[in-house]
Amino acid sequence: MSASLGGLLKDYRLQRNIAQMEVAFALGWKDTSRLSRIEQGVVEKPPRELIDKISKALNLKAQEKNTLLLIGNYLPTKEELEQTRKENEAYLETWPYPAILYDFCWRIILLNKSALRMLSMNKKDKKKAYEVAPSALELVFDPKYVQNQYLKGDEVKVWHTNLFRFLTHFKNFQKSIIRDKWYMATMKKMMNNDLFRELWTKVQNSEVNFITTRFGKKIFVSPEDRNKRLKFNIFVVPLMKDPRFELEFFNPADTETADFFTKSK
Known part of the structure; x- marks a missing residue:
């Protein structure tokens, strides 16, 4: 093809x-x-x-x-975003752990209840997120993001490895979108971020490995205790009906993380 x-x-x-x-x-x-x-x-x-x-x-x-x-790099319309949410909301809730739906430019489109809990988002936060479809790229590099504030030592290395993998995928994808207005606006904004600039420079000299961008490990600060960590193995799959969207599934990497989501809320 x-x-x-x-x-x-x-x-x-x-x-x-x-x-x-x-x-x-x-x-x-x-x-x-x-x-x-x-x-x-x-x-x-x-x-x-x-x-x-x-x-x-x-x-x-x-x-x-x-x-x-x-x-052709055509961004999903607002109507398409809403329709995709409706079609996949029930499915995401069948996954007992966090699951997040993104579009191809890494806007956050849909989060299941476990993801909302992990990110300490209430109904008001959810409504606002769905209205603006925030960029995951901007979120994860924000110095105020909980991961960037509370992770320490080797945890930071793991987190930065995840960000590096994220940017590796972005670099591979950006070859076909570099002239798109939304891409240029995002890059200009992100170049004001010190961590982004540092990792983006390293990514330019790296080889793209599709497998490493589809699987990985993630550590999250517990929303209930900033000294505790939620550890996951993650995998990413495209929507069969619409490959402009991807699903990121989180699977607990230890019993403590699994218990966090199975205990009564």
Whole structure:
């Protein structure tokens, strides 16, 4: 399968044995020149509305269209964010430990009850988070973030290793989004953060290992006792229906952490 927006569009069209002219007529165009330029990558990023129309003309399935939107780096709309929350909220609650849903630019979209508890978030905090969809990138590098305030010694090394892995994934992804406005705005803001600048410089000389960005260990300060730690093994998987979103699952790495979530609240 092609790795470019135009290439994938062409793949989908050919798989369905649809001629360019058929698509052009369905869109109200008199010839195929515009579609040809899109498939060839001459038109770097067509408007989202046009991609929706072409997807409809090709009768793409939801997963196919969403894969197309991911490759084209089209941010999910507010309506899509809300729909994704509704479709996945019950599922996330079946996981007894923290689970967090992100979109491809690492905005926090949905947290289950265990994640809210781990992060000491109440209903008001949850509502605000869903309104603004905060960036995980900004959150984890914030000096006021609880992890950056209370972790000590080797814990800090583990935490910084997690941040390094996070940025390694971000670096690999950013090759295709470097011209997007949201990316440029985020990077300009993050370059004011000392820790981000330090790790970002190190990441530039590192090799990208997809496996290490999908699995790992995390240590969290307990919301009930700042001297205690919650330890997890984590894994990340994309949503099957919409790969623009990823689920991060936390699994307790010791009995103390497991007990924290199984005891009565």
